[in-house]
Amino acid sequence: MADLLTPFWARPEQRPDWQDRAWEAAMGQARRGRLTARLALKLSEMPGGLDAVPSPQRDFLQGALRVVHRHRQDVLFELDQVRRSMKGVPGPIVLLKGAAYLAAELPAARGRVFSDIDLMVAEGSLEQAESALLGGGWISQERDAYNQRYYRQWMHEIPPLEHVQRGTVLDLHHTISPPTSRFKVDGRSLLARARPLGDSGFHVLAPEDMVLHSAVHLYQEGEFDHGMRDLLDLHELLLDFGRDPSFWPTLVARAEELSLGEPLSVLLTQRQQLLGIVPPADLTEPLKAFQPHWPRRQVMQSLLALALRPQHPDCDTLLSRCARRALYLRSHLIRMPLHLLVPHLVRKAWMARMSAAPAPDEGAA
Structure with missing residues (x-):
């Protein structure tokens, strides 16, 4: 079974023609990627709504929407407690x-x-x-x-x-x-x-900083269990803020100011490849100037395209697992210089080995 969710979001107005087995796979992929409620909302906005979804999956999607509603109430309550504190x-x-x-x-x-x-x-x-x-x-x-x-x-x-x-x-x-x-x-x-x-x-x-935070977070991420969700976050922010004509020039200028042009350009290309959304034409050249050199750019795009797939047995492959492993190692390399990273990883490995070691037999002499 193939990746079903990426094509779904690339064609947001087209109701999927999944059959029984595909619906089961889509539910599993959405659950693994923390996208179940987002999938439910998208389907509910299409002709036929959730009524057109097969019964077992429809119940599951409706349950996800109830969870989101309760989650929102819980978060707002916690934010009020944080504000008071x-x-x-x-x-x-x-x-x-x-x-x-x-x-x-x-x-x-x-x-x-x-x-x-x-x-x-x-x-x-x-x-x-x-x-x-x-x-x-x-x-x-x-x-x-x-x-x-x-x-x-x-x-x-x-x-x-x-x-x-x-x-x-x-x-x-x-x-x-x-x-x-x-x-x-x-x-x-x-x-x-x-x-x-x-x-x-x-x-x-600020809107441009919110987008750049989303981009740099995903670009130096080491765990991709909800990578597609994070890319959709970036996508939704750009759609929303991009309605203001001044947003895109401000975003590009801010990316240059904060030296975050590389994460922005790479993730915009990934968004274009997976979701088919192209940035404004007049910003093609400025964004191109942010891109890393050709070999690194191609490697990053290939690795991200594989890593963003749902981590579900139906579509996970040896290649996608290797891509996530490579990006995990890369995330450490760009977050810390080697003179700090090597001792840190050695210590982590040692502590993991010690915690996994069997406890001594208390009854032994």
Whole structure:
């Protein structure tokens, strides 16, 4: 069975002609890619709606829509708790990714379910923000001293915080990419252009920064279990923001300013290849100037096209698994220089081996 979801999104107005076995495969592929509710919404907007879907799959899709509705309520409740806890933290509190899409009521939030809430504050406010969240009941589950130092010294976020009662997880950032990354970004530049979200007490990134965050996140990603979902996020943001004629020139200029032209150009090409959407013609040359040199560009496009396939037995191949493995290794190489990366990976391998070792027999002499 082939990849059914990519062609589906490439032809969003055409109802799929899947038969029984194909419907089962499509449900499995959507579930693995966290796309079930998005698939349900797309199908519900087509002639015949969900009534035209076979009964077992229709029930499954309707259930996914109920989950999304409940998820939205839960996230809004958590955001209110976060706002109360962080009331005294100076500077803007910026929502990122799924939480930002939902709170700002962007099309990218439709059908999207996510496991944690991403926030960003100024680096100088991190300690106060963390203390405020600790007071609200969120604590770090990371007990290893090395991992704590790894996050705080080399990453763009502190270790995840989990609520002691509700189990909700917060990722507290000070920028959108590791400071050791080839695509590092000064968080102050992002905060300076962040926009208030009504009277909610939160901000969101400027539209062009939101798109660039989506692009750089996927470009240096190492895990692709929901890679197609992330590409669709980027796609929906571009469709929405692109209705403003000034958006695309602003996006290109901002990509150059933040040195994020390469991730943007590569992901736009991937979007074009998979979904058939072409950027504005007058920006072809500026975007082309961002592209990496031919060999690297071709390799990246080929690897991403394979890695973005649903990780489902029906369409997963040895080639796609190798592509994801190569991109996983690449993600480490572009996030950290070798003199930091090699000791870090050696330690991780050693700790994994030690944790897998059988415990000593307590009854032995």
